[in-house]
Amino acid sequence: MRVVFVQHGNYAEAYRRMCAGEAETYRDQFRSVSLVAGLAAAGPVVTVALGDAHHDAQLAPNLRSVGLPRADIDRAGSLLDDLAPDRLVCRTPHTRLLAAAAARGIATLPCFADMMRPPSPLGLWRHWRLRKALRARTVPCVANHSLNASRSLVEAGLVSAGHVVPWDWSRLVPNPDPKPGMPDPQNPTILFAGKMTVEKGLGDVLAAMSVLAGQGLNARLTVAGGGDVRPWQAEAARLGLAEQVDFLGLVPNTEIRHRMRAYDIVVVPSRHDYPEGLPNTIYEGLASRSVLMLSDHPAFRGRVEPGRHCLMFRAGNPAALGAEIRKLCAAPELYAHLSRQAPEALDSLYVGLAWGDLVTYFLDDPANLTGWVERHSLCALGLSG
Numbered sequence: 001m002r003v004v005f006v007q008h009g010n011y012a013e014a015y016r017r018m019c020a021g022e023a024e025t026y027r028d029q030f031r032s033v034s035l036v037a038g039l040a041a042a043g044p045v046v047t048v049a050l051g052d053a054h055h056d057a058q059l060a061p062n063l064r065s066v067g068l069p070r071a072d073i074d075r076a077g078s079l080l081d082d083l084a085p086d087r088l089v090c091r092t093p094h095t096r097l098l099a100a101a102a103a104r105g106i107a108t109l110p111c112f113a114d115m116m117r118p119p120s121p122l123g124l125w126r127h128w129r130l131r132k133a134l135r136a137r138t139v140p141c142v143a144n145h146s147l148n149a150s151r152s153l154v155e156a157g158l159v160s161a162g163h164v165v166p167w168d169w170s171r172l173v174p175n176p177d178p179k180p181g182m183p184d185p186q187n188p189t190i191l192f193a194g195k196m197t198v199e200k201g202l203g204d205v206l207a208a209m210s211v212l213a214g215q216g217l218n219a220r221l222t223v224a225g226g227g228d229v230r231p232w233q234a235e236a237a238r239l240g241l242a243e244q245v246d247f248l249g250l251v252p253n254t255e256i257r258h259r260m261r262a263y264d265i266v267v268v269p270s271r272h273d274y275p276e277g278l279p280n281t282i283y284e285g286l287a288s289r290s291v292l293m294l295s296d297h298p299a300f301r302g303r304v305e306p307g308r309h310c311l312m313f314r315a316g317n318p319a320a321l322g323a324e325i326r327k328l329c330a331a332p333e334l335y336a337h338l339s340r341q342a343p344e345a346l347d348s349l350y351v352g353l354a355w356g357d358l359v360t361y362f363l364d365d366p367a368n369l370t371g372w373v374e375r376h377s378l379c380a381l382g383l384s385g
Helices: 012-018 028-037 076-083 095-103 122-134 147-155 202-214 230-238 253-262 281-288 316-329 332-349 355-364 374-375
Strands: 003-007 045-050 055-060 063-068 089-090 107-112 142-144 164-168 189-193 220-224 246-249 267-268 291-296 311-313
Touching: 012 028, 012 063, 012 107, 012 311, 028 045, 028 355, 045 076, 045 202, 045 374, 063 202, 076 095, 076 246, 089 095, 089 122, 089 253, 089 355, 142 253, 147 164, 164 374, 189 202, 189 253, 189 355, 202 220, 202 230, 202 316, 267 281, 267 316, 281 291, 281 332, 291 316, 291 332, 311 316, 316 332, 355 374
Parallel strands: 003 045, 003 089, 045 063, 089 107, 107 142, 142 164, 189 220, 189 267, 220 246, 267 291, 291 311
Antiparallel strands: 055 063
């Protein structure tokens, strides 16, 4: 059996870091890397990194990593002809690749972590092609990370609820001790962990801090994540926040989780146009027992209860974010309440199959002869909406 995984992210680099004993940069990264590497014992396994610089590396017997530059991404048919997989796990909604796999009769598991939306008038053709590819006879189900993203496949008209299997990463154990409040409410500490982009809401956090500074509340922000730091340093300086913002770059996941516990607030300010499922930062923030501050992103709404498990603000609205921070600083009893309730919220997030189990089910039974899709679908879980 020849298996191909297609994804964003350089598997070869992650494999090298795992073998060298370095730290993973996000939770369950090496669990995923190990699962893929372990499949090589039964036959050839190839990982394809979309949008990465070209590389072609033999990492171990039967384990190969390929980088496909952005200019070559649309050569999906040629890629599949070259690699000739028996099984394809496609971890991104790449329409051309999925359509090419369906046309070639390749058993395919679409396995996403993306919110789907109904098409715009300009996107009708692509939406129709994606819908057709996801409903191909070679696709036993479409998997998506967490509940709202899984439901969005149905709401966007792509597949039926009985054809959707939600998945998740491994369970986190929450810190056993709730936090009674902020040590210094006039100087709250905030952690942002994620890509440094407008869509992830980093600019909204900086703008909210500027508003708070004008109200006598001197928040301090630490930013951990990838991206070009220079424009964000310039923006912090423009807002008079240069001394209040620390940029760490990419740091090990263990350090992020340690910092979450040490900070007052973990903020996840994603704007609605950022197509994420449910980021690890939310799980890890709840596990830390620090207070989680979320935007009202469609992937987050209804998963945790504002005022009980977290605080929530209108995405893209710095004033609303600042108001929630100010409210939290003025109410130690609210902080203590949210910290106490965090384990309950964390437990409620886990829905569906563990990622490794999902992949194993598919590789062992791509035609769904054992009915594994029906047993783990949104309908079977009573979560179809």
